[in-house]
Amino acid sequence: MMMMILLRRVLLTGLLGALWVEVSALGQVRLVNGHDKCSGRVEVLRHEQWGTVCDHGWDLREAYVVCLELGCGLAESALPAAAFGLGQGEIWLHHVQCSGHESSLTRCAVVLQRNIYCTHENDAGVKCSGRLLRPTLTLLSPHTVISLGESVRFGCSVLEGHSLSDFHLYIQGVSTPLVTQRAERSQTRVELTLSDVEMYHQGSYSCQYRVKGGFPSQLLSSPPSNSIDITVVELLTPQHWYNTSAEAPLGSVIKGHSFNITCSTLQLYPGGSFQLRLVRSNGTVRRTLPALTQSVTFTFPNAQSSNEGYYYCLYRVQLDGRTFLSRESQPLPIAIRDPDPVLSPMVISWLVSGLTFVVAVIIIIIVVKVLCNKQRKLPELERETRTCVDNTYVALSINKL
Template identity: 30%
Template structure:
């Protein structure tokens, strides 16, 4: 590039195919074929371009002078290009002759010609060949009919003949979609749906690494691209030595771009190895996260829906377990959209203990067809638990992800682990609301699942940071939910003693003094105790302040009016919230009336 009167090589660390496409267009060449970063024997001054430069207007890009051994090399096709397409492997075909670009008419182009074009551009086989997909043009028309046999390396190396037609009708310019050129596979796993992700780029297979981080969403895209089922788990390790890898921008995993358009050409290496496991024969699609969506089952390389009438709760338990999710929480149809996928032809007869849905017994379905809105749509819960206490509603927060329980960690825990976040956890566990939460120092470093700070309300496992970082922490997130608080105790004492009769509750004697004692054993002081009394003729409410977490309701002389049912209710204010805790019922009989 010539800047300030000096020609120098250009080096761009985030150089991708979209940038190369702009460069090829600027040079009046065809489509970009390869982008490589080359290394010289010695350092020299080169022009560096900031990563914000997308190549659309190179003269406006911010530049700086740096000393490097690396430079960027681009190979463009010389005589053909695909324009206005969704990616470099789709668009309207234009052919160059005598420095001008011409369209090709559909009538002068066939499948074998398209195969040559796709191969010349280093794309996959042609999957679409028609006009009017990528917009009209006023470019001149190519004047010859291509007669390719399909094996040629370039379109202009094919035989051709002079056209007998004068014009190309509107909407008849050749527009090609070449199939996905990304060659990807999972290597080293137990099946084609598990292992380390490898990508073939510039004729070289390498493991794939993502900039920023892997996430459950990224893994799900990998499983989908390989026509496997849903993402199940991941594992991470570091090798002793480093190996060459292809670095890909994380955003490419989200929008299903051609991955090779997102490969950074920096010749990098890494010691990290990330293994992915996808399910092979089931998946949940169009859901809010990997543990929800419409159920589809794979057979003979095609995916089928399952009808609600052929699926029950035990079948759902097997599916959720197979996908590494929590127990099924919702099982119904028409939640995640309609589909035209074929219907699975058998009824599942799972017992609930099977490790995979296709391990269950089945029988031929009695359904002729699945009516609209009746395809099985499933929501599995995200597995959370509180550990370290006798109550399931109090303790250290842990999450089950990638087949492993770990404590949950937020790098802003002191700020984000508040009443609202802790209550979201309590609510998910059906434990009421948070009455106390804190970040404690366990003094023992453990592997943890780090989650996004913005995810406390949803608590989806899409919030988990993936294995591209190792996370250890001594911090633990603890919570006591309202349902972990013990109910108040209620008891009775009398000056003449208390007896117990079968089916009649506790008994005191007529005319003697007695007391009803309300007490709580939790740590939160204060509040009031309410004693509720009820019999066939009377309902009474008495209240006393809680002193040392108890209150004594005294009665001077027992009479028939005191015979009935008593309940203690403790009203206490804890952490800016009013809680009401109720005891069991005590039945009292007065003897000698």
């Protein structure tokens, strides 16, 4: 039985070339007596007269061609036995055989001669969706937040295949698709992969599919699917610098003085934080502050030897359950120096010498006063007319002797 059916289809298809002259006389296709413009009895125009189509061999492939030709989307059902009432006039098409890829019902393989078994009780009808079905976009990747260079995978699917042409992935605001995937026959779902993601790939995504239909043949696009938002994270390498007292040499902090280190980034994300890492000879120390602004400052009020080492800044953010880390900044070396002495050895030497001279002068003055007082009490040795200075000279001379 199956062999007979296949043989009949082959023979009918082969007759297409011989019958082309008469088929070319067929014109428009319309739907009559339906619930709307996309359902009803199928009628074709030939020699300026409308006629019907026999339902022998009538199935979804033929209905699919009719729906696309009329811009009515996809075929929901192929209805036989005059489901939309009996037609009038001629039955123009018998045993229509479509593959589903034709642009018009009149381009399918047909048998034009009369068939005594076909009456208007066998008039064929269709019910179309009214427009192409809306596809569904799903996210196949585990996250909607990705970093530069990663890939994101989407799935685009439609409830019925019906010889779809291809699927397209669009980003909102751009008219050309970012990804196109051809569909195999009757394929209802494809995977669309966006590779090597850049910052301009951030946005809202949707998909569409296209089918061939209409007369003359054209590609019909489905309505856009639901949308999925994708966030692309680009964490720039932070910048950092430090501030301390002006008297400290470059790259150094004086022990006991305060200093601070500022970390900064141009790209800020909600919930981000800065981490300051100190690498020392005996280990690593980390401090973290929330990134409420593009810059944060880590303060060290009393510099000690434990604060000496190489400082690095990095920016960290958690989005969609993922942790993203920037590259570390360049190392910032900081040395802790002991404070300089208040007085240098040379200054101390000068001060000691000066102090010694002052003390010596004071001692001499005291001695002179003492001697002067003694000279006043010895009238036989001194006279009132002698000055105190002469006495001092004499006294000093006597002492030397």
